[in-house]
Amino acid sequence: MRDPKLARLADDPWLEPYMGQIQQRAKHIQFVEERLTGGKMSLDEFANGHEYFGLHFRDGKWSFREWAPNATAMYLIGDFTNWQQLDEFALHYGDGHGVWEIELPAETIEHLDLYKLKIYWPGGEGERLPAYCRRAVQDEETHIFSAQVWKPEKQYVWKFKNPAKPVGAPLIYESHVGMAQEEAKIGSYLEYKEKILPRIVEMGYNTIQFMGIMEHPYYGSFGYHVSNFFASSSRFGTPAELKELVDACHEAGLAVIMDLVHSHAVKNEEEGLSRLDGTHYQYFHDGDRGYHEAWDSRCFDYGKPEVLHFLLSNARYWLDEFNFDGYRFDGVTSMLYHHRGLGTSFGDYGNYFDGSCDVDAYAYLALSNKLIHQVRPDAITVAEDVSGMPGLGALVAEGGCGFDYRLAMGAPDCWFKLSNDIPDEEWNMSWLYHELTSHRADEQVISYVESHDQALVGGKTFIFELIDKEMYYNMHLDAQNLVVDRGLALHKMARLATAGAAGHGYLNFMGNEFGHPEWIDFPREGNGWSYQYARRQWNLRDDPSLKFHFLADFDQALMKLIRDHQVIGSGDPTFRLINEADKMIAFERQDLLFVLNFNPTKSFTDYSVDASPGTYKLALNSDAPEFGGHDLVQTDQEYQTFPFNDGENDRNLVNLYIPARCAFILQRMNN
Incomplete structure (x- = not known):
């Protein structure tokens, strides 16, 4: 929730020349909301598309609806039709707004049945997964995804309430369920609950951030090429098992947020939203604007009411269905600008108000934040934005987006540049202190030394940048090595400086608290489909004969001190x-x-x-x-x-x- 002590956008004298544009953004946000709700309902009532579209069992029968305005015919096919196209499973064109629907008797469809849509459009046809499907599974032999009916006899019963917003500030442990285990494999929700959750509690973090929860066809995308926005990844287990993990986190007093990827979508057609009804422009922009060259993915059209209905409903769904406590919005910079933030340095305020801002995307972000905090007043929302757009953390009524926090992405850039490019004796203390403490007066920021971004293949973890190959030979207690000594010292100092100077929150990626070596690389053709670097080597931290535990013990002591004294969130240093x-x-x-x-x-x-x-x-x-x-x-x-x-x-x-x-x-x- 926004700190009432934060400044207003109007208090920034540098924004005075642009106040007209900021006020226009506020009016556009209001216009879009009124367009969506018609002035007849609240935003949280509007954001219930997941209860209308998709497959549901209510009043003793099944109902299914899909929005596909370009479709000319549509059929449900699956185990219950022996994968044949049958007339009795043909959907009917419903309300005249592109909605197709069907009702079926209770005995027609059973729990765990696999199904898809067979859709016809002018000049073509294709099999598709429903846009609102709540579970998708991959065949182990063919690797093809299908939607799966999820209607167990016993629904999961929540045992623990969502915790209040973290006292003082969020201390976030960023993690990935699949790569959390020691074994070279895909870990599960329940394995995470059993083996990883106790570590996080012991380390003193109060918030867990999960990556890759939304279903994605390519594991190597780290979860950022989403295909099924309402389906939790079946690689890690069932929806009930994810709920059990979230419940266990709440039992331990931890808030749980997840990466919400509304900045783009996978371009795959059979699994995802792309060309669902045969057009490129149903959910996405048509032409070049609908394709993100750097990410090889599709870009949403935030000007369409139906797209906003889908995305706002998705933002509500994970709070309602899985009791998440908020989100880290991925790729916000790409959403905010027509140029996707590529090739722009954002060196002055003019870069934010030069006509490059996608005001429809800006309005969506503002309404999404408004919705989330209506549904869950204690929810945490974090923007991953490298541009520093003024207003991200300001009130929606002022023309802002209403995020609780923005990631302080300059801090890790500073640490890695110092460690890589500048001799120790030439480090600039003023620049470092500025990067650790700088933030707009109207926003709160999450500070960090490294997230997952810094260690993806092609990069290295911070400790590996400092020590490199010496980690393989000189991390035993009895080893004497000046490179290792330097690396251990700077690793501890970087974390102490960053957490100590953090204004509003702190983040650490899983395993980096003990100096996890090397990089992150998911199974792919280029590495022989290996899991070698898509796991966490907890044995390094647990081995008393190695020096890794020194870093972990220091991090634990630091987090305790930060937490006990409520250092972060107590005002600027x-x-x-x-x-x-x-x-x-x-x-x-x-x-x-x-x-x-x-x-x-x-x-x-x-x-x-x-x-x-x-x-x-x-x-x-x-x-x-x-x-x-x-x-x-x-x-x-x-x-x-x-x-x-x-x-x-x-x-x-x-x-x-x-x-x-x-x-x-x-x-x-x-x-």
Whole structure:
């Protein structure tokens, strides 16, 4: 939910030349909503297409409806017709708005029956999966997908309530069910519940983000080429098993969000929405605008009421049916701009108001956020946007999109550029601090060192960027290696700096808290269909003879401190120090003082740092022996501030000994 302390769009003087456009966007959002609801219903009442379309068993009979305005004939085919086209399973043209429908007796269709649509259109025909189908399964031999009837005798009964919005701020553990297991295989919902969920609880995160939940035909797409928007991926198990996993997360007090992919859709025709009724433009733009060259996928037409009905209903469905607590909206930048954000640096405000914004997509995002928070006031919505579009986190009534958070995508770019391209002694502390703390006054951001994006094939995890091949030879406790020492130190410091300076939330991708090596690569023809890199090597973290557990233990201690002191979400950091020559940064949050020495070679004695007056103790030390450090600082000592006048200001300083490549968190004991 939006922080009431956030600024309004009108408070930004740089937006003054564009307020006319912002007000026009607000009017367009209102126009689209009135167009959809007709002023006769609420938005959440409108967003119930999943209860009207698709296959349903009600009042002792089956009903099925599909929107296909270009179709000339339509049949249900499946196990119940012996996959033959039969007249008694022909759909009838219904309300004159492109809707086809049929009613069938109860005994006609059974639980687990497979089925499809046989659709005819001018000049062609094809078999299709229904747009609103709630389950799709793949044949192990032919690899062909079919819709599957899901009507078990016993419906899943929810045991636990959705938790309240995380206290303080969301600490998000981004994860993928299929690649969560140690074994080289596709993991399941129940395996995740049994083996992975307890780890997340122990590590201290309060929110889980699931990728790849919506059904997708190609596993290697990571779940981002969605074919069946209302079907949970059958690779990982049944709908009931997904509900059991979500329920278990709620039992543990964790909020659960999922990736909502409404930015594009798979171009596959038999499994997906593309050419469902024979046209390219039913759900998508026609021509070049309907195709995303960089992603090889189809782009929705957000100006069509029927498309908005489909997408808004989808946003509601996962909250209603599976008790999710919100969404990370994928690919928002691609949605917002006609140029998809490709080749644009967004160097000034003019890039947001130069006519490139897709105002229909903007309106959809605003209405989706409005809907989600109507249905679930405590829901969490996160925008994956690299452009920094003003208004993403602002109120819809002000012309904003109403997102709770935006991913701070500049932070990982900064960390990887520093580690890859710039010698340690030349790191720019001002740039780093800016990237860790920068955000618009009207939005909240989720900060992170690395998500799944940084480690996809062609890239590496942050620890692998730092240590590379030495990870294979020098991660044993008795190994002495300067490259490994540097990598471990900077890995801890990056997480401490990012989480400590985070304004509103923090995210970590599964396994990266313990320095998962290498990269992520799903089974594909190019790697011999191997699962070698589509899994998580938990044994590395659990082996006491290896150094990985130092990073995991440090992350766990950091998350506990961040959570216990409600550091994130407590306002912006109080700046205390940047020294470019010494490579030092210091800032305060609540009663904690963060001090980081990024100097690769110099330790400092009696180093003066501005601080709130009081007595401090060491709360967390990245160089502590339990975290694989060199144990150069006495743990039980106290630090007392002293007054100082620099000739212009009265200040309070604390003197510290801080080793090279070391970070402290000091806790103030009295005010």
